[in-house]
Amino acid sequence: MSDKFKLKAELMNAEDFARTIHRLAHELVERNRGVKNLGIVGIRTRGAFIAQRLRSNILEIEGVEVPLGILDATLYRDDFRRKLKQPVVRVTDIPFDIDEMNLIVVDDVLFTGRTVRAALDELMDFGRPAQIQLAIFIDRGHRELPIAPDFVGRHVPTSIGEEVQVRMKEYDGEDKVLLVERVEN
């Protein structure tokens, strides 16, 4: 990445991060009245790690391990031919039958809604879930499609030149959420 970023604010530290995940896990279980028929699908890259953490929190709360899948929506995106080179395609791994399940789709940041649209289309090719809900860690606004999350970790109003970076231990070595601004170079 040649883009440069200027840090504007730290929105969450590691403790905030853990609390928000914990609350989201409780909300998921509450709204679905338990974990019957529940499955979690994380969108690569960081959505998958958020999904894993939600799952281990749910295990603590309910004592049940809900099925977890990981989805790479690259092949369903609508913007890939506008980019200079092909995005790297990674493996989708949904090791359970999603028919008649209540699925929670998980991503780190919700912005235009296009990734979620792609993810929904991809999921439909795997089967017919009874219901799909959307859980988002940070909602930064600026939707371009009519997509609304069912569960939100935090709303962060942003301007279009800003960006929310969710950093996670599993991938970035630390748990943190940053508000940054892209600097033209």
Add this chain to the structure above:
Amino acid sequence: MSFDFYRRHLLGMEGMSKGEILHILETARSFREVIMRPIRIVPTLRGYSVVNMFFEPSTRTRVSFELAEKRLSCESVNFSSGGSSVSKGESLLDTVQTIEAMQVDAVVIRHSAQGAPHFLAERIRSSVINAGDGYHEHPTQALLDMFTLWDKIGGLSGLKVAIVGDIAHSRVALSDIHSLKTLGAEVMLCGPKSLMPFKVESLGVKITSNLEEALEFCDVVYMLRIQLERQAGERFPSIREYRQRYCLTMERIKKFKKDDFIVMHPGPMNRGVEISAEVADSRYSLILNQVTSGVAIRMAVIYLISGGKDRGKF
């Protein structure tokens, strides 16, 4: 992680870097997952059109390309030389330009002349994918072979591979040699001297005409078909004699007691000539894995090539 792959043609394996090959293999791994799904089709290349031009007969390569295109949601059109204007004497360039004028994005071409895809790539706007040109190269076959091996054993570095049979008429051999060498494998070629190309040792390979020596050397044996349609039969006394000296049989494999031995073949096989039916169907054989890999590799190649934006340039 985000490797730069800018090629917009796939003409051959010669000169392709290790990074590029591994990037194609990684991408193919994702596509193999796609073709194991209940719905084996993704909308990725909707509106991208491909023409499959086969100026030579082919079953598996052609079906494999067609499936790969359909599973990426490409529009594809097939063209074969019989029954077309080629039989009226139209030149290759005219044929392809005519088709290109109908607005296609990529041309998959198999041709009996070495260099035909290169010739086109310099003259048309579409991307060109070589599906076999004469005795020269067959890059998607080599990539699917690399993918099959890489998937089975991980890295190819230090792996010993013997390619056995009709090297002289084989485009698969040449593409495989380039790919294997680039990925760090050691290669030995084995076959009658009359089926060995001139100066082939300049590619940095070992050469033998004794099958037992090749089997002793290698971890993987890659059997080639005797290409009788290319008059290979004139280069040795008889099929019977060839079979006696070069047919891969269970007895020959067992003699070397290699438990995780691997047998490959690009197909179509002449069972009982270069490979016995027993070996072809044995646990050593990865021949059907090769076929499955073929679709995933061709999806990966078309996907990556379609992203080569800088039109007009290699």
